[in-house]
Amino acid sequence: MQRDLKKEPLKGIIPPMATLLLDDDHLDKEGTSQLIEHLIAGGVHGIFILGTTGECTNISYKLRRELITLSCELVNGRVPVLVGITDTSLEESLALSRLSKEAGATAVVAAPPYYYGLGESELITYFNKLADNLTLPLYLYNMPSHTKTMMTQKAVLELSKHPNVYGLKDSSGQAVFFNAMIYAFRNRPDFTLLVGPEEMMAATVLMGGHGGVSGGANVFPKLFVDLYNAADKGDLKEVGRLQEMAMELADEIYAMGSYGSSFLKGLKASMFILGIGTGYLATPLSAFEKDEIEVIRKKLIGLAAYKQYV
Template identity: 50%
Template sequence: MPLRGIVPPLVTPLLDNDTLDVEGLERLIEHIIGGGAAALFLLGTTGEFASLSYKIREELVQLSCRFVAGRVPVLVGISDSAFTESLNLAHKAAQYGADAVVITPPYYFSSGQPELLEYLKRIMKAMPLPLFIYNMPVHTKVMFTPETVRAAAEIPGIIGMKDSSANLAYFNQVQYLLKDRPDFTFMVGPEEITAEFVMMGGHGGVNGGANMFPKLYVDLYKAAAAHDMPKVLELRDKAMQISTTIYNVGKYGSSYLKGLKCALSVMGICSDFMAEPFHRFNEPERKIIEAALEKLDYKSLL
């Protein structure tokens, strides 16, 4: 069966640019597992992977696998511009007990679709774990086309996909091409469309908000999978309240992550330190986040 449910893309709790907030990491993992998450995804976009040293990435994987202790699957992002570094981290992830890895198209140089497919075939020859492909065109500037996804699903060891394009037409195209592959996991990133995605046959969500409120997103997934529309509408309203308040403090694209980390800090879960080039919110923005959490009655969502 494919992986199903909510897979939070873990934030990376930091004390400074090269020091993990280890106590915060353990609290965050316990909080997420306690909320019913199906798995954890380390070193994704929400985990600030591209801003972290290789030392910190490896330490995060090692500690997270130790804290999870086999209770749920652990997925590790190995995206990099360097083929060798992706493989190095994949082998470290396997060594520490991770269950699968996740990769975007290599960034900086733009790959054509035939080049991207050849890249996947080559890297899978040395891959020690099953792999999910990760469609994140806003950051990588390259998209896995539906046809490439279909071809990738035939490569041994590639078992699923996370799509963060926020494009339901794209989802329909991919799903149509994979209709004979019910074993291939297909998950969506943006939580604003997770319910619709699941009701259309998707397998779940890789939702950043599940760092804060895992139970909310797990319940939303379950309601969508059961086509319980009154419950979906009720819970999606809460998810949209989070999206339009906590993620929209400030003017820039970093506001989502700053708001998420700030909220986790206000909730007493982990530090809100941001890896360079970003900085955590200052006191005025923090007060806005505090007010948004109070308006959410956030303790009732835990």
């Protein structure tokens, strides 16, 4: 039975699940099963596949389809499954959405088509057309660093009037914008506001946001669930203690090397060290080599989060 996201809106920690691969042509099915069980055991409130952390633009359509079907089968209704359908082609997005519906996904998530930057009117027209043709609820995804299009407050407010637009995942990293969204939707408890950068998650929840799409939850799901719960309860002392762990994770693991994908390299290396997946990144990205993995290993086992949650 599908969850009614208007009556029971999404809240909490919905990790952007890493896509585990054996190589560019094969999913790591055993690793994917292990990761899903790891996330659910950690208490996450949903799972988001084919997002930025899921290397959505770098894996083939064949693998995307396989991952949608496999993930929905493995989750088996225990938590909502959100599927990223971002693409430069409207029809490809709709095709992924149709498969997601058939597989049993709960909702879909879409960022603006990338490559060409969109004007505000084009953005509104595009998302209205997409929402008109979907059979699953749609969450908007603001990711200006990757799409070259920043969603304006006006665009989000206009699109929120569409009956099939259920919320926003904001990865702009702009606190002023997100706080403006919280204020704008203060009388719309049915419209979900989730933040991407995990370093901001607790602060946005304290301000009235609904949770986070926190990549670090692939490694330490319970840390981010505990941090969300502390913020949701307004327990500032516990928020401070857990926030320090989250910041240490970001500082030690995500910033190694001068790569645009340093976050993802560090994340997948950490998962590999914990026995989850092979560490493989889809072409054109490449995983850390043995020496770099050893540096990550030493840093990982020194983290306060590792000592408490592993």
